[in-house]
Amino acid sequence: MDTTLTGLLRGLIGASLAPKWLGAVTRANEGDAVGLCRALLSTRGEVSGIAIADRILSLIEQMDDDAATSFFHVLRDEFEVDRAAVLEASKAIQSGAPEALTDLQRAAEPPRQELFRRLNAAPRGTARLVDMRSRLLKALRHDRTLAPIDTDLRHLLRSWFNRGxxxxxxxxxxxxxxxxxxxxxxxxxxxxxxxxxxxxxxxxxxxxxxxxxxxxxxxxxxxxxxxxxxxxxxxxxxxxxxxxxxxxxxxxxxxxxxxxxxxxxxxxxxxxxxxxxxxxxxxxxxxxxxxxxxxxxxxxxxxxxxxxxxxxxxxxxxxxxxxxxxxxxxxxxxxxxxxxxxxxxxxxxxxxxxxxxxxxxxxxxxxxxxxxxxxxxxxxxxxxxxxxxxxxxxxxxxxxxxxxxxxxxxxxxxxxxxxxxxxxxxx
Amino acid sequence: MDTTLTGLLRGLIGASLAPKWLGAVTRANEGDAVGLCRALLSTRGEVSGIAIADRILSLIEQMDDDAATSFFHVLRDEFEVDRAAVLEASKAIQSGAPEALTDLQRAAEPPRQELFRRLNAAPRGTARLVDMRSRLLKALRHDRTLAPIDTDLRHLLRSWFNRGxxxxxxxxxxxxxxxxxxxxxxxxxxxxxxxxxxxxxxxxxxxxxxxxxxxxxxxxxxxxxxxxxxxxxxxxxxxxxxxxxxxxxxxxxxxxxxxxxxxxxxxxxxxxxxxxxxxxxxxxxxxxxxxxxxxxxxxxxxxxxxxxxxxxxxxxxxxxxxxxxxxxxxxxxxxxxxxxxxxxxxxxxxxxxxxxxxxxxxxxxxxxxxxxxxxxxxxxxxxxxxxxxxxxxxxxxxxxxxxxxxxxxxxxxxxxxxxxxxxxxxx
Amino acid sequence: MDTTLTGLLRGLIGASLAPKWLGAVTRANEGDAVGLCRALLSTRGEVSGIAIADRILSLIEQMDDDAATSFFHVLRDEFEVDRAAVLEASKAIQSGAPEALTDLQRAAEPPRQELFRRLNAAPRGTARLVDMRSRLLKALRHDRTLAPIDTDLRHLLRSWFNRGxxxxxxxxxxxxxxxxxxxxxxxxxxxxxxxxxxxxxxxxxxxxxxxxxxxxxxxxxxxxxxxxxxxxxxxxxxxxxxxxxxxxxxxxxxxxxxxxxxxxxxxxxxxxxxxxxxxxxxxxxxxxxxxxxxxxxxxxxxxxxxxxxxxxxxxxxxxxxxxxxxxxxxxxxxxxxxxxxxxxxxxxxxxxxxxxxxxxxxxxxxxxxxxxxxxxxxxxxxxxxxxxxxxxxxxxxxxxxxxxxxxxxxxxxxxxxxxxxxxxxxx
Amino acid sequence: MDTTLTGLLRGLIGASLAPKWLGAVTRANEGDAVGLCRALLSTRGEVSGIAIADRILSLIEQMDDDAATSFFHVLRDEFEVDRAAVLEASKAIQSGAPEALTDLQRAAEPPRQELFRRLNAAPRGTARLVDMRSRLLKALRHDRTLAPIDTDLRHLLRSWFNRGxxxxxxxxxxxxxxxxxxxxxxxxxxxxxxxxxxxxxxxxxxxxxxxxxxxxxxxxxxxxxxxxxxxxxxxxxxxxxxxxxxxxxxxxxxxxxxxxxxxxxxxxxxxxxxxxxxxxxxxxxxxxxxxxxxxxxxxxxxxxxxxxxxxxxxxxxxxxxxxxxxxxxxxxxxxxxxxxxxxxxxxxxxxxxxxxxxxxxxxxxxxxxxxxxxxxxxxxxxxxxxxxxxxxxxxxxxxxxxxxxxxxxxxxxxxxxxxxxxxxxxx
Ligand SMILES: [Mg+2]
Ligand SMILES: [Mg+2]
Incomplete structure (x- = not known):
């Protein structure tokens, strides 16, 4: 299977249109997992989003342990909450502003949660996110600073694997x-x-x-x-x-x-x-x-x-x-x-x-x-x-x-x- | 169908055992939706939890509009975040304490989110939560103070109805x-x-x-x-x-x-x-x-x-x-x-x-x-x-x-x- | 849908090969139901046989009542048992020859029974044979001489619609x-x-x-x-x-x-x-x-x-x-x-x-x-x-x-x- | 599983009614395969017929080779065509009587064919008839006089395993x-x-x-x-x-x-x-x-x-x-x-x-x-x-x-x- 981004999109919308469609979406290097994560968060998560999500997961699956850990470091740092925004929302809470709680909840949710939700749209996305978590848990054994990523992923998976x-x-x-x-x-x-x-x-x-x-x-x-x-x-x-x-x-x-x-x-x-x-x-x-x-x-x-x-x-x-x-x-x-x-x-x-x-x-x-x-x-x-x-x-x-x-x-x-x-x- | 709690449990675990099993879980009046919500949050969400969730949803479905609005008021007020805890967690953030963000995220999630997750375990739970939200939206037209409930419910449903x-x-x-x-x-x-x-x-x-x-x-x-x-x-x-x-x-x-x-x-x-x-x-x-x-x-x-x-x-x-x-x-x-x-x-x-x-x-x-x-x-x-x-x-x-x-x-x-x-x- | 013989075969084995394959089988005019019936009985009933059977049934389905009755007359007369052979087998029975009974059974089964069995291989063949019988029953009301065809068809359908x-x-x-x-x-x-x-x-x-x-x-x-x-x-x-x-x-x-x-x-x-x-x-x-x-x-x-x-x-x-x-x-x-x-x-x-x-x-x-x-x-x-x-x-x-x-x-x-x-x- | 006749019927129509229902049908000893075959041909092949067919096949499946050969001998001799009737029908053919051919066809079909058709109504009947034929083929190697049974069984199976x-x-x-x-x-x-x-x-x-x-x-x-x-x-x-x-x-x-x-x-x-x-x-x-x-x-x-x-x-x-x-x-x-x-x-x-x-x-x-x-x-x-x-x-x-x-x-x-x-x- 052709797992380049264009190849994936080709499977979704046909050979001739894939490059054009993709061109409009992202100029991210298709070997650059982080760049693609940024692109994924900036699109609306539809057909091209599915191709991007698929590509990101493929790239992660091909990473060796060192590369995976590096990638997780970016997830930890770049896709983290904006601490300044959280602080500000915290203050608004303290001053009793209306809507403050909702604002705080929003500010306190790291962007990687939305990233994970969008990755889930890839073919077999859920199973692959579960596998990604198993890699994360492995990395976590050596590097406890990755814990916040797992907090987010576990939160999401617990919600998705609801008894219902x-x-x-x-x-x-x-x-x-x-x-x-x-x-x-x-x-x-x-x-x-x-x-x-x-x-x-x-x-x-x-x-x-x-x-x-x-x-x-x-x-x-x-x-x-x-x-x-x-x-x-x-x-x-x-x-x-x-x-x-x-x-x-x-x-x-x-x-x-x-x-x-x-x-x-x-x-x-x-x-x-x-x-x-x-x-x-x-x-x-x-x-x-x-x-x-x-x-x-x-x-x-x-x-x-x-x-x-x-x-x-x-x-x-x-x-x-x-x-x-x-x-x-x-x-x-x-x-x-x-x-x-x-x-x-x-x-x-x-x-x-x-x-x-x-x-x-x-x-x-x-x-x-x-x-x-x-x-x-x-x-x-x-x-x-x-x-x-x-x-x-x-x-x-x-x-x-x-x-x-x-x-x-x-x-x-x-x-x-x-x-x-x-x-x-x-x- | 027998929609009392005992009746529901009977369907799940057999006639003779239902009353005993249930007795252990909750002394909540089985006509009391709010009491049952409290009980549901205090159990571990298994077989009796399924019966309780089923019963709560049945009670809501039988409420007229006034009763539903009253119930939503309780969801809004009693199953809301503990503002004091949020404030404290906010301060910890400001002081840069480790784990502070995770604590804040936890404190900022209202208990009704977990309640909704447990209700989802009832038979046809997801469809019934969707219907419950349509009632909520109706009530919301007359009472904007119910908006925070909808924020939680929409957050959950958006996550559950993920493209994947x-x-x-x-x-x-x-x-x-x-x-x-x-x-x-x-x-x-x-x-x-x-x-x-x-x-x-x-x-x-x-x-x-x-x-x-x-x-x-x-x-x-x-x-x-x-x-x-x-x-x-x-x-x-x-x-x-x-x-x-x-x-x-x-x-x-x-x-x-x-x-x-x-x-x-x-x-x-x-x-x-x-x-x-x-x-x-x-x-x-x-x-x-x-x-x-x-x-x-x-x-x-x-x-x-x-x-x-x-x-x-x-x-x-x-x-x-x-x-x-x-x-x-x-x-x-x-x-x-x-x-x-x-x-x-x-x-x-x-x-x-x-x-x-x-x-x-x-x-x-x-x-x-x-x-x-x-x-x-x-x-x-x-x-x-x-x-x-x-x-x-x-x-x-x-x-x-x-x-x-x-x-x-x-x-x-x-x-x-x-x-x-x-x-x-x-x- | 292309219901010519070549068209049907094309659907079964691909465009370029159909004419050659068919050419080998039959030179029957593809509008000639009787000729195709003869061809069908002479082949071994495989891929081209399926196409021929399909074509025969299509032709019958397009016949008006008069044409259908004429076709049934041919079934009655041409695809009938060889009376001479039956007579001979009967005599062998009377003389107590070994294998005589099996020979008689074989001689007493009209070729149209085998024809019906081969027609059954067409797409939706069984349902179409059932429909053909309903046309036959209609024709039979006006022409009792068609009864032997129905004897054969009913015999076959009764066997095929066995309780099991x-x-x-x-x-x-x-x-x-x-x-x-x-x-x-x-x-x-x-x-x-x-x-x-x-x-x-x-x-x-x-x-x-x-x-x-x-x-x-x-x-x-x-x-x-x-x-x-x-x-x-x-x-x-x-x-x-x-x-x-x-x-x-x-x-x-x-x-x-x-x-x-x-x-x-x-x-x-x-x-x-x-x-x-x-x-x-x-x-x-x-x-x-x-x-x-x-x-x-x-x-x-x-x-x-x-x-x-x-x-x-x-x-x-x-x-x-x-x-x-x-x-x-x-x-x-x-x-x-x-x-x-x-x-x-x-x-x-x-x-x-x-x-x-x-x-x-x-x-x-x-x-x-x-x-x-x-x-x-x-x-x-x-x-x-x-x-x-x-x-x-x-x-x-x-x-x-x-x-x-x-x-x-x-x-x-x-x-x-x-x-x-x-x-x-x-x- | 209870494979007595009553037991089988019990499975089909409930415990209390089975004996009565069966009593009406047959007084055949339920261990007597031949007697049950006679009973099966005399009923109309419905619910009790299914139980009888099931029982006959079970009995055959339990027979050792000698018993099976003896049973096949009965199939060969007792469930054979009535030769006198065949002779008479043959003569009618020769005299050109109307309906004579149909009569001959009917007379020339041994009753065991209808017996096989009724056995087919048993649970898994077709598969079990196929297995019965494999036993017959084994017996046939030693006793060629069983060939007529195989002629009938093969005729039936060929018709049932039609390409369609x-x-x-x-x-x-x-x-x-x-x-x-x-x-x-x-x-x-x-x-x-x-x-x-x-x-x-x-x-x-x-x-x-x-x-x-x-x-x-x-x-x-x-x-x-x-x-x-x-x-x-x-x-x-x-x-x-x-x-x-x-x-x-x-x-x-x-x-x-x-x-x-x-x-x-x-x-x-x-x-x-x-x-x-x-x-x-x-x-x-x-x-x-x-x-x-x-x-x-x-x-x-x-x-x-x-x-x-x-x-x-x-x-x-x-x-x-x-x-x-x-x-x-x-x-x-x-x-x-x-x-x-x-x-x-x-x-x-x-x-x-x-x-x-x-x-x-x-x-x-x-x-x-x-x-x-x-x-x-x-x-x-x-x-x-x-x-x-x-x-x-x-x-x-x-x-x-x-x-x-x-x-x-x-x-x-x-x-x-x-x-x-x-x-x-x-x-
Ligand atoms: Mg959440
Ligand atoms: Mg036959």
């Missing part, structure tokens, strides 16, 4: 291969080895997969969750994913196990869809299969091994292994981050959603990863429909962690709580 | 009747009398209709344009819409006439799609039918009769009628509004888009409306692809109005320019 | 206008006055419409039925179709009334879909709305007035009108055709399907048609799921007509059975 | 995985090792895949062809399928190489779609990419090694290998089957379609299969649009084989034609 625009779709063995290929690539919890393994997760009658999509990115899942329909709460991922295995008729299942949930878009990090997805899927499954009574996860405890090691609690003997349930319970319930929330990210996610820590399972994940990060331990979080919101509120307000009787019993057996956990909590 | 999200669709005789019915209802230029008349505009091979849609409102066109493929520029709407008439094979047509363009959503007024639509359709038609050389409108001159009356130029005699082309040209070119732009709204739209006033047609619209508002006069605006952007820029910068040689000749014949026109220009 | 290929589709207000227009045109029982009247039959929540389609004719319904969901069995079409009227929530309805069923394709006459459609719709509605207990028709009695007139029973006085229920019952139950089946075609259809004559309604159809053909009388036939097949069998085997107690009571009141009815039964 | 009903679909990387999995399984020429290999054949811009489908079997391809867009005629399958490789922009390609064509349905053997598919794809590609000038295959020579061995011409030395082009040409052109057509099945197919043997390629297929069956030789057949039909006719009428100058030259070099080839030709 998300579309829940089933993913199954009839889905396009081009999409399924992404499921394999994006699966972040229990790797999918090949297409046969994928089929095992999608085709059997007792398996389900759901994903959120945005209408402007119809080929790109945002997040997906894999579900097993079971009788009783599953306690081992190895059993769940073994092949061959006896399947269960959906009508006879009483439990839905959420055994894997993966975010797909790095460029949407910080804009969370997980709680929404789980609760929507719970509601949909319940409507579809009224026999389902229990909605639970089978979840890893990714931070366990490291936490135990940090506390010199790594179980070295066979005997010590028997302490693992207690240690796991203690880790999940007592180890806190600087905000008083669970240190374990998976615990933080599900407990924050209003789930209860239901059960601790030994020997539940024999994969090398499972052994290395958590000595094979896995846990179940339970989503009890009638208590989700109350638990979520208690967690949000006071950091209360909901646990079952069974977990409480494990906690009693647990070794005295290590200093490290205390430290974490008070950091 | 709009979908161009052909409308034809195979479109759903439920959609075509809306085309009949929304047609704002040349009324469509019945379904037979509609068929005449959609089914013949030399007619086209295009509309923009938003993915969250798939059944609601935002704007549509009707096009006739012709040989040469059509000069009479009566001829164009006569039935029966000889049609033209699309391949042999050299001209596309845009003879009607209608906005469909009052709640999106001020968020303009017209220029985008015309230019996109020009590009699409050109790609599809390379033989098309000319893209023109056949447009009404809606303000002509009133303007002539205001200037005592109403043609009373047969002889006077011969002056109409000159008077029309003078009106379109010289009568200006307070901003120096053409007084005639249709002229303002097309000339602002970069079109040229190409031709003045007498006896072009014999309908009662056509006679009453413009003595049967119609005009053609031409969209010349290679000059659109330059003309648009000249118009935007200097108010330059592009006219053809032919129109220039009419202007020479025109009576001396009336005082009123001057006045308008300098207002 | 039919697709049941809902028709509603979201269906394409181009399809709905056909519903208006094809409605054969209670005329649909305009699009508003159509909307009244499709859009309300208590109305349904279903049609059978064939995949090769996706735009052409084969047959459709209109259904009203009611509480109790409806007894008046005027009440059912009045506007405005109180609608019923589908969940609260206990009855589905089939108030109109129309065949759409004259060219498929004798290939009946009605019984299939009704039973499929009953099964679908039952699955969708388990509260439905009763499936009934509200049907006209089209032959009543004529039958009464033929028997000098036309009610002339107000008093006589009170005898109508009895007369109607007697007509439906006792008036028989030459095969011992009900004389009334609607009764024959529903009773033959296994329905029971349930109720006689006076003053049920005040339309001029309703008055003229049946003095406003209508009846309900009931489809009782658990008795349909038994009743169908009894009807098929013995001509048994199922009637309710109520109808039985009317029969008792009915005047002595007229001779005419007896005659009909024994004819 | 076939749908050409693109297959690409966006196709459903469940379909692509079948492409991997059905590929009969160059095996597709895994999903990555499949992607290489579908996703690159210079690759295409097309398949025919029947609307009643939307998930089952009937036949598919894989195409490479190239510059010049490709001469090595290894080069064509190598990975990575430089791709070609479709617009710049001048040649389409058909490098693999596979039939998918054993049950449709003898009903050929290959010529249709190739010619349709040629037409479609030409319309889509006018730059394509050459349409050629890259084909195996599957019978070469065996033929050379049979003639003691197997090349044993490096020197002998140089004779391979001549030997290949001689084999393809001179080795004939009993009907005077090429012995090599691939040659027979393409030359029969009207292609010309264009080129002989050495070292073109290094796969073990390619070495074993043809010493790595492959050939190109050319489809020259303007000569296809003439060549097809000459081949069909006289067995003329079209060859290029280049092949003619190879033939001159070829060893004297072996006796075996002569023998084959006169067999």
């Amino acid at each position: 625009f998300l579309v829940l779709r089933h993913i199954d063995w009839s889905s396009p291969a081009a999409l399924l290929e992404k499921i394999i690539a994006y699966e972040a919890v229990h790797a999918i080895g090949d297409w046969d393994a994928l089929r095992e997760r999608l085709q059997p009658r007792d398996r389900r997969c759901f994903a959120f999509f945005h209408p402007a990115m119809p080929d790109e899942p945002l997040i997906f969750v894999e579900v097993a329909l079971t009788r009783g709460v599953a306690t081992s991922i190895d059993a769940l994913l073994s092949s061959p295995r006896a399947d269960v008729s959906p009508e006879s299942a009483d439990t839905a196990i959420f055994y894997s949930i993966s975010n797909c878009q790095k460029g949407l990090s910080g804009i969370s869809f997980g709680a929404l997805l789980i609760k929507q899927v719970v509601a949909d499954l319940k409507a579809d299969l009224p026999n389902l009574k229990t909605f639970a996860t089978l979840s890893p405890v990714p931070g366990l091994a490291k936490a135990l090691k940090d506390n010199n609690q790594t179980p070295e003997t066979q005997e010590a292994l028997q302490q693992l349930p207690g240690l796991t319970a203690a880790y999940l319930v007592r180890a806190k981050d600087a905000f008083g929330k669970p240190l374990d990210p998976v615990a933080r996610f599900h407990l924050g959603n209003g789930a209860v820590l239901h059960r601790i399972n030994t020997d539940a994940d024999r994969s090398p990863t499972g052994q290395a990060r958590s000595f094979g331990m896995m846990v179940n979080y339970l989503y009890e429909l009638d208590r989700i919101e109350a638990r979520h509120e208690a967690f949000a307000a006071n950091g209360d962690v909901a646990i079952s009787q069974e977990v409480r019993a494990h906690l009693k057996d647990a070794p005295t709580q290590p200093d490290k956990y205390k430290a974490a909590r008070t950091a | 999200f709009l979908v161009l669709r052909h409308i034809d005789w195979s479109s759903p009747a439920a959609l075509l019915e809306k085309i009949i209802a929304y047609e704002a230029v040349h009324a469509i009398g019945d379904w037979d008349a509609l068929r005449e505009r959609l089914q013949p091979r030399d007619r086209r209709c295009f509309a923009f849609f938003h993915p969250a409102m798939p059944d609601e066109p935002l704007i549509f344009v009707e096009v006739a493929l012709t040989r040469g520029v059509a000069t009479s709407i009566d001829a164009l819409l006569s039935s029966p008439r000889a049609d033209v094979s699309p391949e042999s047509a050299d001209t596309a006439i845009f003879y009607s363009i209608s906005n469909c959503q009052k709640g999106l007024s001020g968020i303009s799609f017209g220029a985008l639509l015309i230019k996109q359709v020009v590009a699409d038609l050109k790609a599809d039918l390379p033989n098309l050389k000319t893209f023109a409108t056949l447009s009404p001159v809606p303000g002509l009769a009133k303007a002539l009356k205001d200037n005592n130029q109403t043609p009373e005699t047969q002889e006077a009628l011969q002056q109409l082309p000159g008077l029309t040209a003078a009106y379109l070119v010289r009568a200006k509004d307070a901003f120096g732009k053409p007084l005639d709204p249709v002229a303002r739209f097309h000339l602002g888009n970069g079109a040229v006033l190409h031709r003045i047609n007498t006896d072009a619209d014999r309908s009662p409306t056509g006679q009453a508002r413009s003595f049967g006069m119609m005009v053609n605006y031409l969209y010349e692809l290679d000059r659109i952007e330059a003309r648009h820029e000249a118009f935007a910068a200097n108010g330059d109005v592009a006219i053809s040689q032919e129109v220039r000749a009419h202007l020479k014949d025109a009576p001396t320019q009336p005082d009123k026109y001057k006045a308008a220009r300098t207002a | 290929f039919l697709v049941l589709r809902h028709i509603d207000w979201s269906s394409p206008a181009a399809l709905l227009e056909k519903i208006i045109a094809y409605e054969a029982v209670h005329a649909i006055g305009d699009w508003d009247a159509l909307r009244e039959r499709l859009q309300p929540r208590d109305r349904r419409c279903f049609a059978f389609f064939h995949p090769a004719m996706p735009d052409e319904p084969l047959i459709f039925v209109e259904v009203a969901l009611t509480r109790g069995v409806a007894t008046s079409i005027d009440a059912l179709l009045s506007s405005p009227r109180a609608d019923v929530s589908p969940e609260s309805a206990d009855t589905a009334i089939f108030y109109s069923i129309s065949n759409c394709q004259k060219g498929l006459s004798g290939i009946s879909f009605g019984a299939l459609l009704i039973k499929q719709v009953v099964a679908d509605l039952k699955a969708d709305l388990p509260n439905l207990k009763t499936f009934a028709t509200l049907s006209p009695v089209p032959g009543l007035a004529k039958a009464l007139k033929d028997n000098n029973q036309t009610p002339e006085t107000q008093e006589a009108l009170q005898q109508l229920p009895g007369l109607t019952a007697a007509y439906l139950v006792r008036a028989k055709d030459a095969f011992g089946k009900p004389l009334d075609p609607v009764a024959r259809f529903h009773l033959g399907n296994g329905a029971v004559l349930h109720r006689i309604n006076t003053d049920a159809d005040r339309s001029p048609t309703g008055q003229a053909r049946s003095f406003g009388m209508m009846v309900n036939y009931l489809y009782e799921l658990d008795r349909i097949e038994a009743r169908h069998e009894a009807f098929a085997a013995n001509g048994d007509v199922a009637i309710s107690q109520e109808v039985r009571a009317h029969l008792k009141d009915a005047p002595t059975q007229p001779d005419k009815y007896k005659a009909a039964r024994t004819a | 009903f076939l749908v050409l679909r693109h297959i690409d990387w966006s196709s459903p995985a469940a379909l692509l999995e079948k492409i991997i399984a059905y590929e009969a020429v160059h095996a597709i090792g895994d999903w990555d290999a499949l992607r290489e054949r579908l996703q690159p811009r210079d690759r295409r895949c097309f398949a025919f489908f029947h609307p009643a079997m939307p998930d089952e391809p009937l036949i598919f062809v894989e195409v490479a867009l190239t510059r010049g005629v490709a001469t090595s399958i290894d080069a064509l399928l190598s990975s990575p490789r430089a791709d070609v922009s479709p617009e710049s390609a001048d040649t389409a190489i058909f490098y693999s064509i596979s039939n998918c349905q054993k049950g449709l053997s003898g009903i050929s779609f290959g010529a249709l598919l190739i010619k349709q794809v040629v037409a479609d590609l030409k319309a889509d990419l006018p730059n394509l000038k050459t349409f050629a295959t890259l084909s195996p020579v599957p019978g070469l090694a065996k033929a050379l061995k049979d003639n003691n011409q197997t090349p044993e030395t490096q020197e002998a290998l140089q004779q391979l082009p001549g030997l290949t040409a001689a084999y393809l052109v001179r080795a004939k089957d009993a009907f005077g057509k090429p012995l090599d099945p691939v040659a027979r197919f393409h030359l029969g379609n009207g292609a010309v043997l264009h080129r002989i390629n050495t070292d073109a297929d290094r796969s073990p299969t390619g070495q074993a069956r043809s010493f790595g030789m492959m050939v190109n057949y050319l489809y020259e649009l303007d000569r296809i039909e003439a060549r097809h006719e000459a081949f069909a009428a006289n067995g003329d084989v079209a060859i290029s100058q280049e092949v003619r030259a190879h033939l001159k070099d070829a060893p004297t034609q072996p006796d075996k080839y002569k023998a084959a030709r006169t067999a």
